Amino acid sequence: MSFAGGYSITSGDVVKVLHLLRDNGVNVHNSKKAYEELQRYQSDSTFFVLLSYLFGAETCPVDIDLGGNWVQYRRLAGITLKNNLERCKLALGEAAIREAAGCSLAVLVNPTDVRIARVAAQIVVKITVLTSFSWWEECGLGNLPNTLLNDLLMAGEVKTFSALYTLQYLVEDLPEEVGLASKDIIERVAVLVLDPNAQWGVRKAAFRMCSNMYEQAQSLDWNVESLSPLQIGLTSGSRTFTNLCCLLSEQNCGGDVELKIQVFRSCGVMLDYLEYFTPMPESDMARFIKCWSRDTICTSVSAGIVTEHDVQLKISAIDLLTLTMEMYDKMGGEGYICALIQPLIESLPSLVSALVTYVPMTREDVENILSEDDCSMRDPAAVDFHLNEQKYDISEDSALDDNHGTATLRSTALRCIDALCVLSSKQTFPHLIEKVKALWDGEWQYKEAAIVLVGAMANGCYDEIGDTLPAVVEQLISAVLSPSENIFVVSMSLWSLSRVLEWTYAQDDSTISKIINAFASRLQSRSKRVRHAAVTAINTAFMTAHTMGTTEKVTGDLPSLIEMVISCLPFYNDGNLFILCDLAMHLAALSEDQNTVALLSAAFRANRIERTKGFETTYVAYYINETPNVFVDKDVFSVDRAIIGMLTRFPDPAVSLELLDAWSVVLRDIIERNIRDDISLLLNVLFIAANCANVTPSSSLAGWCSRTQGCIAVLAFQLFNPSEELAVQVAAVTLLHRLLKNAGTCAFPQGIVEELLGKLTSSVITAGDLQNKLEFVYLIMLMVKSYSHESPNGVFCAFKAAVDVLRSDAFSESQLLFSQMAFAVCSALEAVPGLVVHARPDVITRIITECENAYDKSVATIHLVNVLLAVEDVARDILPDVMRLVYSWRQSACNFPGTHESIKLLLSFYSNKHSSLLREQLGLVDSNIREMVISSYGLIC
Structure with a gap:
């Protein structure tokens, strides 16, 4: 077989790839060395051709002893091909993608195994992501939606699975492109679920596919006034799917317990759609x-x-x-x-x-609990960042899966x-x-x-339980203090006491001190479970006191608690250490005694020496010496987090820069060794570095960045790459933002600015999660303020992409995130007012209007007013939106310095230059509001 570009597949090359697949998947004892060999081989363009060839082969094309069945090899070839399609497109162009598309589509249409059908579906969807739906027809491969819905869906057995897998992945990966068609998909698949002639396994899979569509949609950004096409399709199809749940329930799901479980779960998801019925x-x-x-x-x-x-x-x-x-x-x-x-x-x-x-x-x-309750047993995954990105297999029952x-x-x-x-x-x-x-x-x-x-x-039952609480609290305290009490009773007594803290703080007696002393008495328990309950309960006590404004009731316990934390520090590890560090930060934040905080900080810095040794030893063992079954000890990250928290209260540039130096070296080593098998390690390093940048005084950080020639910014920039996990990209952007914010332009070597703006422009558009978009917007707006003269074109494109993300019709958490974006935009606009004509100022004004009257809204209002006074045409055009912003402040603007004065200046501008328009707007509102505005701001209309 030959391929465009002159390459002809040989049996020797096929054997090489089969060995790579064996060592990286079929063989459960695969080593790090085998993985690195696979990584090197991926740079060879022929690799993609061979993978495509092997995935399409019904039987092994060479006569060798595989040490496993052919389906395993074929499946691994397909998965590896899917994971390398982007690299394939860059290396070989569209011809290679067409080759993979033809092969995977042929497998999809004529599958012989459900596992292979699933991989073929993933490849087809990945290719569609890289191209488009129309691309398939343009290449002569047929109409993909027609193939799925008309040829495969009702074809039965494995062909139906091919259609179901592909439809599910299309909705997950291309929600905007699927759009309104999701309603048709749900209705067509629902018919299959109820088809008595279809195999029971196929019917169950069809139901799971519909269920997964709605489950995935829970992560989408929902807006009441402006649903996306996919959301319109899902809401339109929700009645159909809900009726399907009812029908299956009435039929007792054919006595199938796994399906009953799935139906119950689906009903829970569909509660969000009741308003559309x-x-x-x-x-x-x-x-x-x-x-x-x-x-x-x-x-x-x-x-x-x-x-x-x-x-x-x-x-x-x-x-x-x-x-x-x-x-x-x-x-x-x-x-x-x-x-x-x-x-x-x-x-x-x-x-x-x-x-x-x-x-x-x-x-x-x-x-189960007792088997893991020994404090000497380590739990290295306890403080990992968990990234849950998983495609569910609709052909298998998941009732007992870990995720459920x-x-x-x-x-x-x-x-x-x-x-x-x-x-x-x-x-x-x-x-x-x-x-x-x-x-x-x-x-x-x-x-x-x-x-x-x-x-x-x-x-x-807060009110109902009130009369019995004094006696109950005394009994719970006794249980905690009793040395002979069972550890399960003790740990749950600690938890229950933490649940009644609001009632306790409302009392005038010394009950809260007795409770905190009881909590503290168990911090050195030999039970991991009891330690966890005790340190968590004390944290809850301080957070509750802060929320209720009663911190004075716990300040008397600070000295003894600080001593206790210092004594516990050497013996805590993993998840319990993480929580102990939280407690240390609470104590440092409340203590008015700088010497006491210094003592606490010194204890943590001394402990860091041992924690660093543990990290270095395990890091070297696993990543350099390739010692198997070694977990990298990450406790040093918890300790550093606490040290940084204390530096927030009492900055010490020598300490924070020492940490930055250390983690810069680690980050460079991670990148040079291409360590990507532990995302949590990368995230920890990036977030610790970002927090260090936040607590270092600007002059000291700027000097450090100049001395190191912006090395850490370059490292973060390298990780802001589409090939990295999205969480890593976002963490890298967070670090870049903190560096630029606190050190100024000396943080970034000039060579990365233009390319960074380009990456941000594309990333802010494609990032699905609003929290991720917010991090990108923060950095973009800071770069607008810093580089508008040096890189005007890059700044403009990034700015335009960021403001296009904004929506004024959001609610709840989404509304909060959009408001934070709008605040950042307003700050950038004050620095570069000329951009306001491209900033969708009407949308920004509406977003700010919906925010509660607080400090951030005040600052944004002042920024916006200054911009509008500088660009008068825009101020005139968005007068109706501006007036709604003015009304939203009511009479509370005077509570925030500068806000009342700014609004008064803007209204004076309208009164002097656009008096008729202003009178028209005032005439549209209730007379009480009109009089309030006129009297508050001294308007003469």
């Missing part, structure tokens, strides 16, 4: 109530748990009840959700009774009890308190369950 006939409402509420309650309270599937079925049913109550609370008790609540109220006695039976710990729970199985029946029941207490505390409390009394005097498992229930109802 208007109007709903009474007959449909009756079915809806029966399937989603009454039947779910029956499953939750039914007796008998034999298999793990029974456990997961109850978990999914109880979860649906909890989600229903949470949605009811979120909707303010209005809408169709109300109909689902009444059966819950009616079933309270039996439901509470059943839920309580799930609370005592099982023998398996106890054994993290919740236990006990934790699920407790969450539901908490929701019941919030929903109807007066009706729930009597049933619950009787159960607590019955359990309290039993064996330790039952006493522990009673204590957990006290903590669970502390939030919702």
